[in-house]
Amino acid sequence: MSPIILLSLLLQIACCVHVVRTGRPLYWIFIILVFSYLAVLIYFIAEVLPGLRNNPAARRGLRQVRDQIDPQRRKRQADQRLRVSDTVDNRRHLGDEHLARGEYAEAAAQFESAMRGIHREDPELMLGLAKAQYGLGQAAKAKQTLDALIAANPSFRSHEGHLLYARTVEDSGDIDAALHEYDALVGGYPGEEARLRYALLLKRKGRDGDAVVQLRNILDRAETSPRYYQQAQRAWIDAARKELRLLEPAG
Structure with a gap:
């Protein structure tokens, strides 16, 4: 035929x-x-x-x-909107596009430019700036920005922000404080990244048994989750499986 x-x-x-x-x-x-x-x-x-x-x-x-066909499309559109109208929202959107592409210096510049006047302590802008600072390898600065965010916006809640804060605390070397942050985060975090990072830090602390519990929890959740969730979390699930193979024989 x-x-x-x-x-x-x-x-x-x-x-x-x-x-x-x-x-x-x-x-x-x-x-x-x-x-x-x-x-x-x-x-x-x-x-x-x-x-x-x-x-x-x-x-x-x-x-x-x-x-996929035009990877720069969203960034180009955000840049065009900013040129037409220089607003806080348009700067934030362009900053987010820079973040998505790992252009952290450009992202930080957009968020800092938007943090003026009544928007100086805007939580979304402060969180974007902290992400950019962390991406630039400035973990201490990112933690300072997040501390200021929490002080200025005590009712603000963000899973991404909480995870970033836990990572900045971990990078500061205060392992016990970082474990506390991860422990408070993992229960409601919509994904497996926080649980994997928690397990890795538990392993680093020498608490292999607790790390195994977290890793098994990741794999158990994956088995009962929809396929789209498994695909979206594939990197963290695979890493958890690899770490579990390393830890279980020693246990």
Whole structure:
């Protein structure tokens, strides 16, 4: 069978299945089967594409595809918005884009520029600045920024911010204080990074048994989690499995 005919059949079957599963008018099946590629294209534009635009998961997928094709797109758009309107939000968005690309000096400059007047103690800006400082290897400065954030915004809560704070405390050499921060964090952290870092610090402290408990917890959670969660946390899960293999024989 010709590849062109085979592709046409596959597309027609897929569209017909979509018609039935989504409750579209059944006349679409007749149109799709009779007019082949043209009908598939029309059906996609008329029925499938609007649904993708209204589906959050589909929108995320489309954004990821666009970002892979044009990695600088989001940063370019943020830069254009800032040039049109120099606002705090636009500086924050551009700072976030720099952070995502590991451009920490540029990110710090954007956050610092936005921290003026009534926004001097804005928690989101202060957290962004602390991330940039930590990325630049300035852990002590990042901790100072986070301490100032906590003092100025005692009701502010951020899992990312708490993890960053625990890491700055760990880097300061105060292992017991860092263990306290990780212990307070892991219960509600939406991911496995905090648990893995906690386990590694427990191991560093010589508490191998407690480290094993945390590592097993990571793997147990992974086994009962949806596939998308396992994929998103793959690096931390694999690291936990590797560390557990190193620790269990000694236990």
